[in-house]
Every structure is written in structure tokens, then in C-alpha cells.
Amino acid sequence: MQQTTGSKAKENRKVGFVLLAIVLCGAAAWWLFFRGDEPANAHVPPAGVAVVVEASPVRIDSIIDEVKAIGTLRSEDSIVLRPEISGRVVALGFKEGQPVRKGQVLVTLDASIHQAELAQAEASLTLSRANNARAAELLARGAASKRTGDETLAKMQMDEASVALARARLSKTRILAPFDGVAGLRKIAVGDYVSPGQDLVALDVIDPIKLEFRVPELYMAQVKVGQAVRFDMDALPGRGFEGIVYAVDPQVDVDGRSLAIRARADNQDRLLRPGLFARVSLTLARHDEAMLIPEEAIVPQGTDHFVYRILDGKAAMTQIGTGIRRDNMVEVLSGLTPGDKVVTAGQLKLHDGAAVSIRTPPAP
Known part of the structure; x- marks a missing residue:
């Protein structure tokens, strides 16, 4: 019985040693392959191995510092022609969407009444000038009073003012183009009766054309007049255009914290139109002899x-x-x-x- 008990104890000790050995081997393996304090250069090849x-x-090349923005094309100048007097339209001197020249008569109103008023004022002026001349002659001979001379002179001056007023009213019957531009779509026709302030036709200057856009206030110190602008439009795919900044708003928009900028671009072929949406790249700086390396370096x-x-x-x-x-x-x-x-x-x-x-x- 004692021998059997001793054999069992020896077998239990052997099993314990085997289990302990397995645990120690497992711990060693874990430490070798999954230890958390592995140095950052553990995979660095041994010294002497390249x-x-x-x-x-x-690389030496040019690099451009630029900011992207969204802009809108605007007319260089844009007005809506309106009459200063009422009257009936008797003639139109332009075609819609076509260029017009400065001083060209665009709209003519009926001038018959104003011509009659001018003729009446000129006739009255002729008589008052004759009366003033006779009164001056009589006054020189002492045959007329000073009062008579003053009255005839005042009447002549009033008639001169009446003539000037009649001529001014007559000139308002012809509405002229104030500058070279392109006529828009007319809102009136021959025979229409128009009133003062009524819209007649728009007139726009589109060569050159303006580009208006905004950049964040962060770039305020970098934006300057004379900087180059590149822009393209969804309406004209594959076409790129260039302009020059000519004005920077002195005020920063408090709502969007942005700075308004205007550039000017040539538009001789009138391909660009006011109101078009534009994608803008504003060049802030250009370094022509810059040292460049890849970003991943x-x-x-x-x-x-x-x-x-x-x-x-x-x-x-x-x-x-x-x-x-x-x-x-x-x-x-x-x-x-x-x-x-x-x-x-x-x-x-x-x-x-x-x-x-x-x-x-x-x-x-």
C-alpha cells in the first residue's frame, strides 16, 4: 500500500514539472513575439547592413501660392435708361443685344409740343430784345425812365430763360447712349406712352468685364491690387481666363468674415457675360526659384x-x-x-x- 502511494506521488510531481515547463515556454514565446516594450527600431537591420x-x-522649380474662391461676372458699367419727361415713343434707334456707340439716339419721343413751346419762347424773346433796345436808346436821350429800362431788361432775361427751358425740354425727347456698350432687351415699343422714371432698356459695358469674388479674412494681408487671377466657368467647359485685381473692399464682411475683391478681364469677343458663375484662383505669391521636395519625404x-x-x-x-x-x-x-x-x-x-x-x- 505504501509503495502504491509513493508511486502516485512521484507521477503527480512529474506531471507538475511538465505543466510548469509548458507554462514557462508559453510565457517565453509570448514575450518574444508579443511584448509591448519592443523598441521603435526593432526592425532596423544590424549595423553595417544598408x-x-x-x-x-x-528640385528647383516655380511654385504658386494661391487661394480658391467662387465668383460672379459683372458688367464694367451697367445702367437702365429712363425718360425724364413723359411722351409717346416715335422711334427706336437700336437693336436688342447689339453694340451701340456713345451719343447714339436710342429712343425718340414725340417732340411736337416741345417744338411749339420753343418757337413761342423764341418769338417772345425776339420782341423783348427789341423793346429793351428801344428803351436803352430812349434812356440814353433822357426820354425814358430808369424803371422802364429795368423792366424791359428783366423781360428780355425772362424770355431768354424761357427759351433755354424749352430747348432743354425738347432735348429730353431724344434719349442718347451715355457710353459705348451693348443694348439689352427693350421694355417698350413704338407707340408706347412712357412716364418719367419708366424702364426703357438696359445698357451694359462688357469689355472689359469685372469678376467679383470673396476670400476669407485670413488672407487680408496677402491680397493686393495687381495680383493675377485665373478663372473658369461651368458654362464654358475647357476654357480658362485671366484677369488682374484692381480693387479690394476696405471693409470686411462681418457676417461671413470675408473680403470682397474685384478683378478685370479682357472680353473682346464678348464671350463672357455678366452673371456667370466662376471658379477663381487668386495668385497670392509666385516663387520662381524654389527648392521643392515630395511631401512624403x-x-x-x-x-x-x-x-x-x-x-x-x-x-x-x-x-x-x-x-x-x-x-x-x-x-x-x-x-x-x-x-x-x-x-x-x-x-x-x-x-x-x-x-x-x-x-x-x-x-x-
Whole structure:
């Protein structure tokens, strides 16, 4: 009985040792493959083994700092012609949608009454001038009083004013174009009776044409008169247009916190029309001799930017100053020189001073 009990105890100890060994092996395996304190450079090749990376040279090219906006085309000048007197329309001197010249008669009103009034005023003026001349002659001989001379002179001056008034009223029967432009759609026809202030026809100057748009107040210090503007429109796909900023609103819109800007563009073929929607790119600055590197070459650390520069087959971690970012390219302001090569892929396996081997990236 005692021998049987001792054998069982030995077997239990053996099983315990086996289980303990299994647990220790499992813990060791977990520590090797799933430990959480693995250093960041655990996969860095041993010293002396080159890390395969992709690299790109610093490129010298132009880069543009621009801001995108939405705009609307406006007429250079736009008015609606309206009569100053009432009358019946007797003639129209323009065609809708066609150019007109400054001084061209666009609308003629019936002038018969005003012509009669002018003739009456001129006849009265003729008589008052004769009376004033006789009174002056008699006054010179002492045959008339000073009062008579003053009365005839005042009557002549009143008749002169009446003639001027009649001529002014007569001139209002002919409505002229105040500037070169394009006539809009007329709102009247021959025979219509019009009243003062009634809309007759719009007149627009569309060459040159204005582009009005807004940018956030953030760009206020960068916006200047004379900057270039590029724009295109959904109504004219595939066409691009250019203009120049000529005015910046001195006030910032308090509702949208935006700044209104106006540019002017040539429109000799009259292809652009007021009211069209435009997609605008305002050029804030242009750097023609900028150092550019791909955006993927940058290794950010906090607020600083670094790159791995390749020197004598080794990676040198270099801090850089950055400028404009456009089309996956970044302008380098400091830290690099033209001709330097920077790592664009494989940075996670690098450390400062690591040996590198440049691999040619696959063709796209």
C-alpha cells in the first residue's frame, strides 16, 4: 500500500514539472513575439547592413501660392435708361443685344409740343430784345425812365430763360447712349406712352468685364491690387481666363468674415457675360526659384519638420523650414541645398547615420 502511494506521488510531481515547463515556454514565446516594450527600431537591420530606400533629388522649380474662391461676372458699367419727361415713343434707334456707340439716339419721343413751346419762347424773346433796345436808346436821350429800362431788361432775361427751358425740354425727347456698350432687351415699343422714371432698356459695358469674388479674412494681408487671377466657368467647359485685381473692399464682411475683391478681364469677343458663375484662383505669391521636395519625404516631429538627407551613402536626419505646399510638393526654405537627395520611402527603418541603398521606384 505504501509503495502504491509513493508511486502516485512521484507521477503527480512529474506531471507538475511538465505543466510548469509548458507554462514557462508559453510565457517565453509570448514575450518574444508579443511584448509591448519592443523598441521603435526593432526592425532596423544590424549595423553595417544598408537599408533599402527610395530617394528624390531637391528640385528647383516655380511654385504658386494661391487661394480658391467662387465668383460672379459683372458688367464694367451697367445702367437702365429712363425718360425724364413723359411722351409717346416715335422711334427706336437700336437693336436688342447689339453694340451701340456713345451719343447714339436710342429712343425718340414725340417732340411736337416741345417744338411749339420753343418757337413761342423764341418769338417772345425776339420782341423783348427789341423793346429793351428801344428803351436803352430812349434812356440814353433822357426820354425814358430808369424803371422802364429795368423792366424791359428783366423781360428780355425772362424770355431768354424761357427759351433755354424749352430747348432743354425738347432735348429730353431724344434719349442718347451715355457710353459705348451693348443694348439689352427693350421694355417698350413704338407707340408706347412712357412716364418719367419708366424702364426703357438696359445698357451694359462688357469689355472689359469685372469678376467679383470673396476670400476669407485670413488672407487680408496677402491680397493686393495687381495680383493675377485665373478663372473658369461651368458654362464654358475647357476654357480658362485671366484677369488682374484692381480693387479690394476696405471693409470686411462681418457676417461671413470675408473680403470682397474685384478683378478685370479682357472680353473682346464678348464671350463672357455678366452673371456667370466662376471658379477663381487668386495668385497670392509666385516663387520662381524654389527648392521643392515630395511631401512624403517629410518626417514631422511635433511642430518641426525633418527629412533624411543622403550623404556619402548614409542617412542624415536634417531639420528643414517649409513654405508653400502645392500638388504634393513642398517648398523648402532652409536646411537643404540644390542637388541634395532626400529619402521618400523607407524612413521607418532609418535612424540618423544609417547606411542606405537607393532603390529605383517601380514605374507607374
